[in-house]
Amino acid sequence: MVSQLVSSLGVVIAGVFFCALYYWLSDKLLQLALPVRDGDPRAASLALNRRAAVRPWLFLGPALLLLVVYLVYPVVATFILSFYDRSGTTFVGAANYVWAINDAQFRQSIFNNLMWLAVVPAACTFFGLVIAVMTDRIWWGNIAKSLIFMPMAISFVGASVIWKFIYEYRGGKEAQIGLLNAIVQFFGGDPQVWISMPFWNNFFLMAILIWIQTGFAMVILSAALRGIPEETVEAAVIDGANGWQIFWKIMVPQIWGTIAVVWTTITILVLKVFDIVLTMTNGQWDTMVLANLMFDWMFRGGGDSGRSAVIALVIMAAVTPIMIWNIRQANQQSGGH
Amino acid sequence: MAGVVLKDIRKSYGQVKVLHGIDLDVAEGEFVVFVGPSGCGKSTLLRMIAGLETITAGEMSIGGKVVNDVPPSRRGIAMVFQSYALYPHMTVYDNMAFGLRIAHESKSEIDRRVRAAGDILQLTPYLDRLPKALSGGQRQRVAIGRAICRDPEVFLFDEPLSNLDAALRVATRIEIAKLKEQMPQTTMIYVTHDQVEAMTLADRIVVLSAGRVEQVGRPLELYENPTNLFVARFIGSPSMNIIPATVAEPGDPTLISLSAGRSVRVPIATPSAKAGEAASFGVRPEDLVLAKGDDYLLEGTVSLVEALGEVTLLYVDGPVGAEPMIAKLPGIVDVKKNDTVRLSADPGKLHLFDAAGKAFPKKR
Ligand SMILES: Nc1ncnc2c1ncn2[C@@H]1O[C@H](COP(=O)(O)OP(=O)(O)OP(=O)(O)O)[C@@H](O)[C@H]1O
Ligand SMILES: [Mg+2]
Numbered sequence: 001m002v003s004q005l006v007s008s009l010g011v012v013i014a015g016v017f018f019c020a021l022y023y024w025l026s027d028k029l030l031q032l033a034l035p036v037r038d039g040d041p042r043a044a045s046l047a048l049n050r051r052a053a054v055r056p057w058l059f060l061g062p063a064l065l066l067l068v069v070y071l072v073y074p075v076v077a078t079f080i081l082s083f084y085d086r087s088g089t090t091f092v093g094a095a096n097y098v099w100a101i102n103d104a105q106f107r108q109s110i111f112n113n114l115m116w117l118a119v120v121p122a123a124c125t126f127f128g129l130v131i132a133v134m135t136d137r138i139w140w141g142n143i144a145k146s147l148i149f150m151p152m153a154i155s156f157v158g159a160s161v162i163w164k165f166i167y168e169y170r171g172g173k174e175a176q177i178g179l180l181n182a183i184v185q186f187f188g189g190d191p192q193v194w195i196s197m198p199f200w201n202n203f204f205l206m207a208i209l210i211w212i213q214t215g216f217a218m219v220i221l222s223a224a225l226r227g228i229p230e231e232t233v234e235a236a237v238i239d240g241a242n243g244w245q246i247f248w249k250i251m252v253p254q255i256w257g258t259i260a261v262v263w264t265t266i267t268i269l270v271l272k273v274f275d276i277v278l279t280m281t282n283g284q285w286d287t288m289v290l291a292n293l294m295f296d297w298m299f300r301g302g303g304d305s306g307r308s309a310v311i312a313l314v315i316m317a318a319v320t321p322i323m324i325w326n327i328r329q330a331n332q333q334s335g336g337h
Numbered sequence: 338m339a340g341v342v343l344k345d346i347r348k349s350y351g352q353v354k355v356l357h358g359i360d361l362d363v364a365e366g367e368f369v370v371f372v373g374p375s376g377c378g379k380s381t382l383l384r385m386i387a388g389l390e391t392i393t394a395g396e397m398s399i400g401g402k403v404v405n406d407v408p409p410s411r412r413g414i415a416m417v418f419q420s421y422a423l424y425p426h427m428t429v430y431d432n433m434a435f436g437l438r439i440a441h442e443s444k445s446e447i448d449r450r451v452r453a454a455g456d457i458l459q460l461t462p463y464l465d466r467l468p469k470a471l472s473g474g475q476r477q478r479v480a481i482g483r484a485i486c487r488d489p490e491v492f493l494f495d496e497p498l499s500n501l502d503a504a505l506r507v508a509t510r511i512e513i514a515k516l517k518e519q520m521p522q523t524t525m526i527y528v529t530h531d532q533v534e535a536m537t538l539a540d541r542i543v544v545l546s547a548g549r550v551e552q553v554g555r556p557l558e559l560y561e562n563p564t565n566l567f568v569a570r571f572i573g574s575p576s577m578n579i580i581p582a583t584v585a586e587p588g589d590p591t592l593i594s595l596s597a598g599r600s601v602r603v604p605i606a607t608p609s610a611k612a613g614e615a616a617s618f619g620v621r622p623e624d625l626v627l628a629k630g631d632d633y634l635l636e637g638t639v640s641l642v643e644a645l646g647e648v649t650l651l652y653v654d655g656p657v658g659a660e661p662m663i664a665k666l667p668g669i670v671d672v673k674k675n676d677t678v679r680l681s682a683d684p685g686k687l688h689l690f691d692a693a694g695k696a697f698p699k700k701r
Binding site for chain 2: 229231234235237238239240241249250253256
């Protein structure tokens with residue numbers, strides 16, 4: 001334990017030292033390459049200007065290199081792989097894309113992903129907003145907020161394990177230990193196998209992500225709501241607006257930018273949803289989503305890097321525009337006002 | 338149209354008492370200004386009239402109707418906030434139309450009223466802009482326009498000009514005065530820190546201090562006949578010189594002895610006072626003149642001269658070690674620091690207060 005601590009500390013110190021050394025050395029080299037000689041001030045200022053132009057590239061160089069190796073190269077490689085067969089050796093043209101369009105499970109995954117997209121960001125934002133407004137008015141609001149925020153700290157897999165107990169079904173004469181079935185039985189209903197109930201089981205999985213992400217939406221929106229000038233609300237009260245109108249016509253429009261950022265952030269998360277589906281159903285009973293399908297084709301029975309690459313590209317194509325828009329919005333938020 | 342009547346209005350936040358029983362009768366069409374030091378409860382009182390704060394005790398009526406439990410929108414009031422409080426996501430037009438839309442007025446009626454308000458306040462070119470694309474003065478005019486559109490019986494203003502620069506403040510003040518002229522039936526209640534605003538706009542001024550009404554009266558009445566030391570000091574700038582004195586001979590007129598053996602006969606009746614009683618003697622800086630000859634009121638050494646051209650302010654170390662007296666003399670005066678000056682004043686302009694700070698009433 002101690003030796004591990006020491007060695008990791010050593011690595012950190014060495015890392016920082018090498019970074020510093022890199023900056024120092026590269027700057028020295030730059031000075032050697034573009035020397036400033038005494039005497040000719042114009043040449044000197046030219047050299048200084050050139051140095052200033054080169055230095056950012058020098059300093060950013062290592063980071064850019066890593067970015068290329070770990071981001072750009074995989075994208076290009078995936079793109080190329082998508083035109084090759086299962087082992088990545090024979091060029092097959094658009095065959096993998098044709099397969100995807102015709103594959104029932106791929107279509108199912110697209111449909112499921114669209115459902116996730118339609119439900120989860122909307123639900124998280126809506127609940128987050130409602131809870132943020134309501135907890136602002138009650139004395140135990142902060143306690144409630146902490147409780148609602150807590151699931152954020154749980155990993156998706158951990159959360160899924162918790163929810164497995166909620167959806168648990170016991171066959172035969174065994175007593176039901178799942179919370180949901182216990183409630184259903186309490187009200188006189190029959191216990192159900194929630195997880196294998198096609199179509200609806202998608203929503204039971206979504207509930208987990210909503211449970212996790214509502215806290216995030218709530219915290220961000222709560223901060224935004226606090227930023228609304230109290231007087232605008234009072235002016236609306238004098239103008240005769242009721243609580244509902246004040247909420248929708250005065251408060252929500254003023255935090256619209258924040259709502260958009262929260263919404264898109266969760267949207268991106270949803271497009272990449274994987275762990276919950278893997279843990280809960282592994283894509284069975286019509287709950288497959290793109291990320292899990294990709295995983296299956298790459299590492300499970302499929303073993304087909306070409307088809308897997310196609311799915312990966314579809315996910316990326318869906319995420320990228322939303323990501324760009326999200327970053328723009330976030331920049332506007334911090335830049336504007 | 339409506340007047341506003343406050344009967345023993347009180348306000349406390351938990352244990353903290355903020356207003357201790359305010360009685361006030363504002364007539365229909367009157368322009369009343371609340372002034373007072375920071376934290377005295379002006380905004381609280383105004384917000385209670387608006388209905389934004391609950392009334393802890395007492396009775397408030399607007400237009401003869403008790404409104405203690407009437408929501409703000411049905412009190413027939415409109416309020417202009419210090420921070421404008423415009424809806425940032427709505428255009429100028431929509432800001433002014435919002436209340437009317439909530440009230441389900443017809444489209445044509447909304448349009449008519451908004452454009453009329455825009456005309457009055459010269460906002461017509463800006464109707465399609467968002468508030469953030471307006472200057473401070475324009476924003477304040479939109480806030481006033483929004484209030485006008487509600488066609489209120491009572492207008493409430495909470496320090497509406499304090500976020501504007503000096504020149505704009507004067508211009509907007511004049512606009513508010515004009516607005517009042519155009520709406521003679523509308524009652525206006527206006528909170529300010531600024532004496533000039535209070536003196537120029539008000540039909541009557543209410544001076545508040547620590548949650549109590551000190552005096553209510555016409556601006557010049559407060560200036561000429563303050564009922565106590567607080568009002569005497571608060572109204573007028575620089576504030577009135579207050580000099581400790583004793584009553585030498587009560588009666589009418591009263592003989593007052595100042596320190597350093599000087600005494601002065603003041604034409605104010607003091608039937609209730611006893612000889613030897615402590616009193617305060619007040620004289621406004623602008624009522625002091627340089628004395629000719631031996632007939633003077635006060636003598637002292639000039640510690641500071643502020644020559645503003647239009648007037649000259651002399652800070653004169655008083656007869657006792659108290660605060661320096663200030664004399665405001667018209668024009669340019671040839672007095673230098675450390676000169677000894679003798680000042681006198683028209684006896685009719687002098688003020689006399691008893692030991693508790695209450696004024697002995699002046700003869701009319
Ligand atoms: N919510 C509150 N809880 C407790 N005390 C309050 C509250 N709101 C205001 N007060 C107190 O009430 C008093 C009057 O406040 P108010 O805002 O009316 O003052 P004001 O005369 O408008 O002052 P200013 O000229 O600085 O605006 C202050 O002493 C303030 O501290
Ligand atoms: Mg105030």
